Amino acid sequence: MRAPADIPVREGPEPQRKILFYLNQGEALTVVADLGQVAKIRVRRRGKIRGGFVAWKDLKAPAKARLAAGWSWGMAGQYSTLTQKSNSFATEDQVTYNISSYASQAISGYVISQSARRNFWRFWLGARRNVFTGSARTDVAGAPSRRVQVEQMMVSLVTQKAWNTGWKPLYLGFGFEVARTMNQKVALDGVKLPGDDSELPLFIGLHAVTGVQFNMGSRLQPFFEARYVKFLNQPVSGFEGAAGLLYWY
Structure with missing residues (x-):
């Protein structure tokens, strides 16, 4: 049977x-x-x-019964490597700096919840951190290039839907993220510039997700996943890796 x-x-x-x-x-x-x-x-x-x-x-359970129904809670860490395309900002002395592109590498932490062990919904709530670094130049002829760093702390909410493949631990899916910047620091050549709370950006993005998850007994379920991230309202995209541990109730 x-x-x-x-x-x-x-x-x-x-x-x-x-x-x-x-x-x-x-x-x-x-x-x-x-x-x-x-x-x-x-x-x-x-x-x-x-x-x-x-x-x-x-x-003897019906074949259409919900697979491994229930809820789990846990924690996860995430490593992001993102690239932001052309951007610009102005200093207090009304000088505008143009940035061709700059990159971010940062670690973030999340609290997560998942429904069902397979073919699941997974929800993430946490503090996303971006640290973009690059070089900026004014539109004045002959102006030198200057190092710029933009650090953002956000409240991030992610919803994922995934389906398990023929090899049961492997899953594929997609995700939707909304991240609100709560604090932003901009530094030019290591000197912090005054901030403006009215310019804190909102990030809305889509994820393409693949990962593996394993059962450790009846309660614990570690997982590892990789994502391609594309933000729809910001010129930001890149790749992320995450690892977490779920506890089933």
Whole structure:
């Protein structure tokens, strides 16, 4: 027979026994013994035989049942490398500086929540940090190039939808992000320039997502993912990598 959904396989017939692994939806299995409410099963994976005990109610669950329903919470760290195209800014003495392009490399932290272990929605809330560095030049002929740095602290909200592939740990999906800049510092040749709260930008972007996630027992689920990010209302795009740990309730 085949598993109708993702099913926990335990080391003993009692429901409180340790979970050894999960059967994947559609995976072929053999029932070795019928123990009433529990079945002893075995399954072949990568040429090896694995076995354990599963509840009959799980084996007989409707195939359309929601896979591994529930909610998890956790934390994640993110590394971003972004590029911003041409931009300009003006100093207090009304001198305008033009920037052809500059790049950001920064680490951010998030609190995350996920619904379902597979084919899931994932939500991120955290403090995104951008640190753009580059060179700026005025439109005055012969003016020297000067080093500019723009540091932004944001409140970021990300919503992702992902689907698992034939190899169960791998997922592909997309995301939508809204990030509001709460604080911005601009420095020219290391000298901080006065800020203007009316110029704090809003970032609205789309993500293309791929990643892998693994089950560690019945509660913990680490994941690693990579994204291409494109902000729709700002000339900013780039790549991000993230790693996190979820706890299932």
